[in-house]
Amino acid sequence: MGIKYIPEPFRIKMVETIKILTREEREEKIAEAKYNLFNLRGEDVYIDLLTDSGTNAMSQEQWAGVMKGDEAYAGASSYFKLVEAAQDVFGYKYIQPVHQGRAAEKVLFGLLMGVGKYSISNMHFDTTRAHVELAGARAIDCVVPEAGDPAKRVPFKGNMDVEKLESLIKEYGADNIGLVIMTITNNSAGGQPVSVQNVRETSEVCKKYGIKFCIDAARYAENAFFIKEREVGYENTSIKDIIKEVFSYADMFTMSAKKDTIVNMGGLLGIKDDEELYQACKGRTISYEGFVTYGGLSGRDLECLAIGLYEGLDENYLRYRIGQLEYLAARLDEAGIAYQAPVGGHGVFVDAKSMFPHIPYNEFPGQALAIELYKEAGIRSCDIGSYMLGNDPDTGEQLKAKFEFTRLAVPRRVYTQAHIDVMADALIAIKERASEVKGYKITWEPPILRHFQASLAPIEE
């Protein structure tokens, strides 16, 4: 074994029983779910790696916070505790809680984007792209080319291609760029980190052209840990100070707090100092989310979020968290299974294109592997490829994704080394019979974010 598993820096105080169906039962369930893993019941899943979002295990301090949550409609003490914690961690003046990340996108993007505008990002996550489009604008991805080669091991594969960013700004016109968005870590590129230097350089380009710069901050702490491990000059900087520096280069952030703040629900919108923008966001929050001091959340959620903001920065926890993924990746290396390497922060993104070279992009290799993982071991994962990307909003044509990944997103503080071994063993078993696996076709799809709801069927010869 090439790498040692880093033991959990916690012990277990409460357990949740999970059941294991037989292979025949799983085959029936996935057919009933029309081969869409979002249609499965959670109880029919053995290891749930659909997402690391909102699936985390809270600490005893957070559970104590549940009892302490102040449920006042206006002016709850939990709101002030959260705002102070977020101001302290990110260094921004204005903090608006919302119920999850896409709510922050909805509140903000409607103010900065519209028909004829563009959003440029290292990579837009699916809900981010959807909210750009719902606001009438178009989303352009601008990640460094190395991100497109899963085998190429470079330290900051999530970075923005800064030269290309500048040429895109010139091509589309600075006045037409509603926002530049830096997603940290870069989820769609495989949870790949972004360096401080790259954030700084992107910020300089934005300033030069007078464009607002936003961070999509879901995995701000995991990104900071990678910076500490990999970026020269940051080895002795604390996680908190790294985060402060990264955020100092942007004007605002949207954040799904269901990831690095280790809670089950929540989101934040942060604005550095633009009071006018904050006032406008407050108005939209009241319309879409609820009053400003709860933003679609219960007082107990605000309280847990305030605690989680600090717990997520703990270096022992982050070392174990990233270590768990590195252990899984090392097992895949031994078995010759390709993935977005080096492994990212919140999951292993297996290269389904390389596992199933006989399945074309429009028969969805990433989805085919996700279905096989469920059949093989009751593991629920998801496609991050052409199936997720969907159709061109203008032509309706199926888009061809840069990658065809199957994402095994690992919830925080939930699974043990034995579960991780089940994941590796399942992938190895599928690799051995890879040539027999077939692609899928879509039999029904909704117009937007289709992967959540679409029905599929296996392509029979």
Ligand SMILES: Cc1ncc(COP(=O)(O)O)c(C=O)c1O
């Ligand atoms: C990078 C990124 N941005 C935005 C979101 C949307 O957040 P939420 O699911 O909380 O609405 C996610 C969630 O998966 C994400 O990973």
